Amino acid sequence: MTIRLATRASRLALWQTEHVAALLQAAGFETEIVPMQTTGDAVQDRSLAKIGSKGVFTEELENSLLRGETHLAVHSAKDVQSSIPRELELLAFLEREQVNDVVLSFNEQFSLDKPGIVLGTSSTRRKAQLRRFYPHAETAEARGNLQTRLRKLEEGQFDALVLAYAGVHRMGYEHLVRHTLPATQFVPATGQGSIAVECAADLDADLKARLKAALDHPATHTCLLAERAFLHTMEGGCSIPSFALATLDGGRLRLHGGLISLSGEEYVEEIQTAEPAEAIALGVSVADSVLGRGGREILASIREHRG
Numbered sequence: 001m002t003i004r005l006a007t008r009a010s011r012l013a014l015w016q017t018e019h020v021a022a023l024l025q026a027a028g029f030e031t032e033i034v035p036m037q038t039t040g041d042a043v044q045d046r047s048l049a050k051i052g053s054k055g056v057f058t059e060e061l062e063n064s065l066l067r068g069e070t071h072l073a074v075h076s077a078k079d080v081q082s083s084i085p086r087e088l089e090l091l092a093f094l095e096r097e098q099v100n101d102v103v104l105s106f107n108e109q110f111s112l113d114k115p116g117i118v119l120g121t122s123s124t125r126r127k128a129q130l131r132r133f134y135p136h137a138e139t140a141e142a143r144g145n146l147q148t149r150l151r152k153l154e155e156g157q158f159d160a161l162v163l164a165y166a167g168v169h170r171m172g173y174e175h176l177v178r179h180t181l182p183a184t185q186f187v188p189a190t191g192q193g194s195i196a197v198e199c200a201a202d203l204d205a206d207l208k209a210r211l212k213a214a215l216d217h218p219a220t221h222t223c224l225l226a227e228r229a230f231l232h233t234m235e236g237g238c239s240i241p242s243f244a245l246a247t248l249d250g251g252r253l254r255l256h257g258g259l260i261s262l263s264g265e266e267y268v269e270e271i272q273t274a275e276p277a278e279a280i281a282l283g284v285s286v287a288d289s290v291l292g293r294g295g296r297e298i299l300a301s302i303r304e305h306r307g
């Protein structure tokens, strides 16, 4: 049978969807890729924090699932909002790529320690983390897909660009990586580095099980359940500078989550561990602790700042 795959039309999204298609073909399915434009692709002149983070890269794909036009939607897990419509289901998470943020520059001598450097990023989390850990660096807006951002870098709109290694690797830009930011400071956004596959909740149960068996990476799935429960409890989409990284270590699940003020001054982080079967409870617990130890005040000041 032919599985129809909904995807954004960006090069990274198509790479990811071709990867999903290859796994499905190896399991005996035929595939058809159905690219579509999302609000996030269409609106390039405003930061995501301003257009509102709710599903700007996912809504059109989800609508095609709801209309029954496609069987699966392929997303960057990071772009999937923390709660999805009840008619839909996150079926599988593909094995996670290295999670770090990296710094790209055409200048081989580029150094993060140089005063006055300008770093391109459009993420509120990365801006806040840079203010905290590299206060001498300035940031500049860098919206657009990876190719657009690299063009801005080439044009000299900033000295370097901060991106997720996952996308950089998938697009073959590793030769421009000058620095790998430590995941202990630049804790990534929920889901960074993994590909999420979504379907309609009422898709045939047997087909669902076969698709999941072909695509899902159980360890990554467990980590993503914890991170997404954290994000959900945090009540924030990708426009809130929260971060969460779960790892499985010797059979134990560890979650590092937190929240940072836009200035980088206020910082609340928490690390807890649990049995993998308790992934969701772990996410809720880490978020509750962060909210209770000052996170609520940080969220309130961010809301006030936005007006």
Ligand SMILES: NCc1[nH]cc(CCC(=O)O)c1CC(=O)O
Binding pocket: 076, 077, 078, 079, 162, 163, 164, 165, 166, 167, 191, 192, 193, 194, 195
């Ligand atoms: N928000 C955009 C986005 N969504 C997923 C990735 C990279 C791939 C990934 O993290 O899986 C990116 C670009 C970036 O953050 O540099």
